[in-house]
Amino acid sequence: MRRNPVIFYVAMAILATGLGLLLWNHNSGQTLGLDNDQFGNLVTGVALLTVLSSAFLIRGRFGQMLKAALIWAVIILAFSALYVFRYDIQSLGTRLQAGLMPGTAVMRQLDDGTREIVIQKGIGGQFATEISINGEPVSVMVDTGASLIALSYQDAERLGLDPQNLSFSQPVSTANGQALAAIVTLDAVAIGSIERNRVRALVSEDGALSQSLLGMNFIGELSSFEMRRDELILRD
Template identity: 45%
Template sequence: MMRLIVVLAILGLGLAVLIFNHDAGESFGIRNDDFGSLVATLPIILMLSAGIVASRRSFGQSIRQLAIWVLIALVLVTGYLYRNDFSAVGERLLAGLAPGKAVTVTTADGSTEVVLHKSLGGHFETTIAVGPVSVPVLIDTGASSVALRYEDAVRIGIDPATINFTRTVMTANGRASAAPVRIPEIRLGPITRTNVEGVVLEEGRLDRSLLGMSFLSTLGLLQMQTDELRLRD
C-alpha cells in the first residue's frame, strides 16, 4: 500500500508540475515533453526494482503489477498531452447543459469564442454585464440596437427624468415609445464594447432586454447553427 501511495504521489506531482510550467516550456531545466516522459517512466523503474527486491512475489504478480503502473502512467500522460481537447469538450458540454450560460472556448486555431445554446423556449438567452449590473437579455439580430427594459435601465443607473422618449419602435407587444441612450460598457464573457448605441423602452412594454445589432455588428464572428450560437471578438 505504501508503495502505491508513493508512486501515485510521484505521478500526481509530476503532472501538476507539467501543468504549472506549461507556458514556460520547461520544468527543472528539462523540456516539458522530456520531463513528461521521465514522469511516465519512473513508475516502471520503481516497479521493476520492487519486483527484483521483493523476491517473495512470483514473476506473474510482478508482471501484473508492472502492467497496472504502465497503464496508470499512460493515462496520466495522455491526460496531459490532450488536456486542451478535454477542456474544450468539457466547456461545450457545460454550454449544452446550461442554456443561457455564456461559455468561453478556445478553437483549434487558438481563437477565443463565446458559445450559447438555445433555451427551452427556442431563443438564445444570456446575461450581459453593464458596469457592475447583470442584465438578462435575448440575442436579437432583428433589433437595430440594444433595447433595454425600463426596469433594467433604472438598475444600471439611467435616470428616466434625463431621457426623452422620442422614437417609436415595434415590439412583440406592439408599438412602443423609446428613448435613445448611450450605454457606457457592455460585457459578454471576454467581449467588451464601450459607448454602445441603445434605446430604453417605456415601462411595461418589453418582457426582456434585447442585445441587438449595435453590439452584435461589432463582432468578428456571429455564427448561428441549429441550437448553437458562436460569437468571436
Template identity: 40%
Template sequence: MFYVILGIMATAVAVLMFNHEAGEVFGYPIEIVASIALSSSLLLYLIGGNLGRSSLLQSLKQAATWLLIGFALVLGYSFKDDAKLLVSRVTGELLPGAAVVSQSGEVTFRRSDNGHFMVRAQINGETVPMLVDSGASSIVLSYSDATKTGLDLGALSFSAPVSTANGRALAAQVWLQQISVGGIEAQSVPAMVAQKGALRESLLGMSFLDRLEGWSVSGDRLTMIP
C-alpha cells in the same frame, strides 16, 4: 508512497495543462517535463521496495497498472482540446444559453424551448442571462440586472424610448466598459437600462451584434463570428 506518487503525477498534469500554450516549463520543452514526471513516478514506486516485499508477478502487475495510469494521463492531456470541445457541445445541448466554441473561434447557441436565443453574458464580473434581440438597436439591461452589475443608476434619466421585441419602454443610456458573450469580448459598448419594472429580461441588441465579424441563424442554432 501511493499518495506521494499520485500527488506527483497529478501536480505534473496540472502544471503541463496550465503551461501548454507556452510549450515549455521552467525553460524546458514540455514533452521532456512530461516524460520526467512519468519516469520519476515509476522510479519512486520501485524505490519504495514493492519489488522486494511481494512476488515478482504481483510487482509486475502493479508496475503495469502505474504505467497504464501514466499513459491514460498523458493521453488525456494530448486530447484535452477535443475533450473541452466535446464537453462544450454536450453542455450546449443540455443547457440552452451555454456557448459552444469551435476550434475556429465561432460561438454557437441553441434555441431555447420558448423559441428565443438566450445567452449568458459577463458584465463587470457578473453573469447576466440575455435574450438575443436583433430588433433592439442597443443592449438593454433590465433594472435588476443593471443593479447586479454595479452600475450607478442614481443619476440616470429614464427618458429615452426604446423599441424591442417585448414592446416599447423608457430607458437611460449608459456605457459598458466590457461585455463578454461566449468568450467574445467587446469594450466601451453603448447600452440602455430599462426603467424599473419595464423589462423582465435583458436584451442583447445590435450595439453588441454589430461588433461581430458576422452572425447567422440556421435552424435552431445561432452562430457568432468574432
C-alpha cells in the same frame, strides 16, 4: 506491489503533480522552463523509472514483477490520455453544462488557445442569457436583427440610467409595434470573458419592451459568431 506501497504513492504523486502542472500552464506552453510536451515526456520517464525500480524491489517470481509493471503501465497511459485529450474532455463538460442549464454562457477553450462562449437555446427556441452591464447582471435575449443593444425601461431603471431624464426621440420597431427609445452609452458590457467598453444602446419607453436585447453592435464586433441549431457560439 503490496509490499511496496510507498513506491506506489510516490509514483502516483509524480504523475498527479506533473499532470496538474501541465494543466495549469497549458496556456503559456511551458512548464518549469520546458515545452509542455517535453515536460510531459520527462514526467512519464520519471514515473517509468519509478515503475522499473519498484519491480526490482519486489521479491518473488517474475510473474509478480510483470504484473506490477503492467499495472503501472496502465496508470501511466491513463494519466497521459487525460493530458492528451484534455481539450476534448473540457469541451464535453462544457456541452453538458450548457445542455443542463440552458441560457448559461459557458466558456470553453480550443486546442489553438482560442476561447469561445457557448449559449444553449432555451425552451422557447430563443437564445437567452445573462450579461453584465456596468457590473450589474441583466437578462437578455440575443437578437441578430437588432442593430443596437436595447434595454427595457425597467432594466434601465435598475442600472441607474434614470429613464425619466432621457430623451425618447428615436423611433424603433418592437414586437409590440412602433415605439420610441433613447440613446445612451454603457460604460461596460460583458458576457463571460468577453467585454466591451463605451457601448451605445437604446432604452425603450415604458411598456414597449418586455425583455432587454443583445444586439449586433456587441455581437458584430467579435472575431466571429456562429449560430447552430441548438447553440450560439461567440469567439473573441
